[in-house]
Amino acid sequence: MATVEIPRQLADFTVLSRLGVGGNGTFYVATPPPRLGLATDRVVVKVFGGLCSDDAYRRGVRELRAFAAVRSPYLAALYDAVLQGQFMYAMEYFPLGSLGEPSRPLSRTERLAALADAARGVDALHEAGIAHANITPSSVMVTDGGGRISDLGLARVLATDEPITSFAQPGAVQYMDPALLAGDAPSRATDIWSLGACLHRALTGAGVYGQIPDAQPLLAIRAALSTPPALSENLAPDERAVVANCLALTGQRPGTAIEVAERIDALIGR
Structure with missing residues (x-):
């Protein structure tokens, strides 16, 4: 099986590991840059597949801002969006994973x-x-x-x-x-x-x-x-x-x- 190459950096996020693939993108655990002023030392960065146009980036950022503006304890926190050829955004890291890929068996x-x-x-x-x-x-x-x-x-x-x-x-x-x-x-x-x-x-x-x-x-x-x-x-x-x-x-x-x-x-x- 071919080894999947993991980037060291995604914009100014330092990649720690690759979580997996899903939802038209690849997920990585990363350390956030100081500019975000976050209290956490772990975030998830999702990188969408394929190149992204400036117009598509603006649409994506608009949607993310609308999502982030909704106040609810049941929404994952969003931190940043970046365009470097590909569209990517940073969100809250969940150590227990998701229902699709939990980090341990769930009851x-x-x-x-x-x-x-x-x-x-x-x-x-x-x-x-x-x-x-x-x-x-x-x-x-x-x-x-x-x-x-x-x-x-x-x-x-x-x-x-x-x-x-x-x-x-x-x-x-x-x-x-x-x-x-x-x-x-x-x-x-x-x-x-x-x-x-x-x-x-x-x-x-x-x-x-x-x-x-x-x-x-x-x-x-x-x-x-x-x-x-x-x-x-x-x-x-x-x-x-x-x-x-x-x-x-x-x-x-x-x-x-x-x-x-x-x-x-x-x-x-x-």
Whole structure:
């Protein structure tokens, strides 16, 4: 297996290690520069793949500023955005990782508590008029006793003129509302669908579309559009009710993400 080369510097961030790949970019743990005046000595830098134009950079920064302006304890902190050929931004570091890649095995209670808190963060975005548009297990960060939502769906913002197949990533189709795949704009309802799909994964370890060709986005999208979501037989009745409600037709879903959070809390007696 080829060794992945890790850059020593990303702008004026000193890279310590590579976390992984996801959401159209590569994540690194880095030491922040003194100019940011941060109290922490660790941040995560996400570097988007491909070159980024000045216009795309301005769009990305505008979206990040809107995200950062929303005040909620359930949103990951954003620190900086940089353009050096590629678009990159720095955010809060979570030692426990995400639901997609936790640093250690998580209990059912930990998984659901993280997702419930992430739903609260999503609700705060919605109340500010922002749709997240990229809710996957990898964007649900795990904290002691709960979680936060991160990784705003900037891929769509940076590539406004590109078809969805250009930024749909392996595995992400499992968490995208079919309406999004068909071309609808991200919304409160599409984010609630994604929360339901993440809940299904957190409870069962499986996606709602079963085995689809995730490595080929176009084929995965076609499979998702032609295959109704199927719920696992391993779900308890109360779990099934919450997931099914989130995946229902638009207009029949929970009205807010905070309602989803409260129903997930109820599953763990929180």
